[in-house]
Amino acid sequence: MPVSATNWADEVDGEDQPQTFTDANGITTIIEYRTNDDGKKVKVTRRTQKKLIHDVVNKAVAARKKWPKFGKEKGNKPGPDPATTNVGDNIKLKLSSTGQVVQEVDEQHEAMKAQLQNKKILCRICKGDHFTTKCPYKDSLGMEDAAAPASAPAEDAAPAAEQQTGSKYIAPHMRAGASSDSKAGSGSGDREKRDEQPTLRVTNLSEDATEADVSELFKRFGHISRVFLARDRETGFCKGFAFVSFTMREDAQRAQEAIDGRGYDNLILRVEWAKSSA
DNA sequence: GATGAGCGC
Secondary structure, X not given: OOOOOOOHHHOXXXXXXXXXXXXXXXXXXXXXXXXXXXXXXXXXXXXXXXXXXXXXXXXXXHHHHOOOOOHHHOXXXXXOOOOOOOOOOOEEEEEOOOOOEEEEEOHHHHHHHHHHOOOOOOOOOOOOOOOHHHOOOHHHHOOOOOOOOOOOOOOOOHHHHHHHHOOXXXXXXXXXXXXOOOOOOOOOOOHHHHHHOOEEEEEOOOOOOOHHHHHHHHHHHOOEEEEEEEEOOOOOOEEEXXXXXXXXXXXXHHHXXXXXXXXXXXXXXXXXXXXXXX
């Protein structure tokens, strides 16, 4: 195969002077031929750091900033709007002289974050004071149409419930429709009572799922009266399915629709209405 | 793929 004279990589012979080449990205390559201890001629290739790649990316980012905004952002000025945009940490890693990896936080982004700190942050999933994208429930429950519970507020919010409704707080066991054995997981029950509650059967749970996992997953839809996780009698591992009873049929209904087909622990959960066993 | 526990005073 003929070798192109312009292909510097193949120009090996008779060049004792260092050669330098700069490519389109501004990366400079230096080639020199040295004589080593054994008297042999060796080729030494060095390149300047690829720092210009970084600049190229930033140029593209800068260009994008000038694009007209569209959708709900239409007509807004360039740059992120704190109401809709989460400015994350831009962390660079660099090697220190001791070989340890050192974290460097980009100062520009720190400044940006500080600027946005005064703004209110409200998670659309759980109403916590973090961004929706940072919600701890995002992976398991991160559904866009996160339906707020109609009959029960989220997250052990007894005092909050009082504030929200403006009426007197009613303890769960005193509420209409609450069962006498309202302790979730107590499994105390006579079957008749159990079977008249709106109960879901959850299948395809992983074997290390616990009652707590299941109730965490479902409690945001409303008050749960009972969680039963089928465990292997000997090993104690989850047998892959569980029953979740709600106080309110509507809550169970919404939970069924919302969680059925959702991923949890790398598995796709199935949620159906339970049939009474007999 | 699956339908919940224990049985004694």
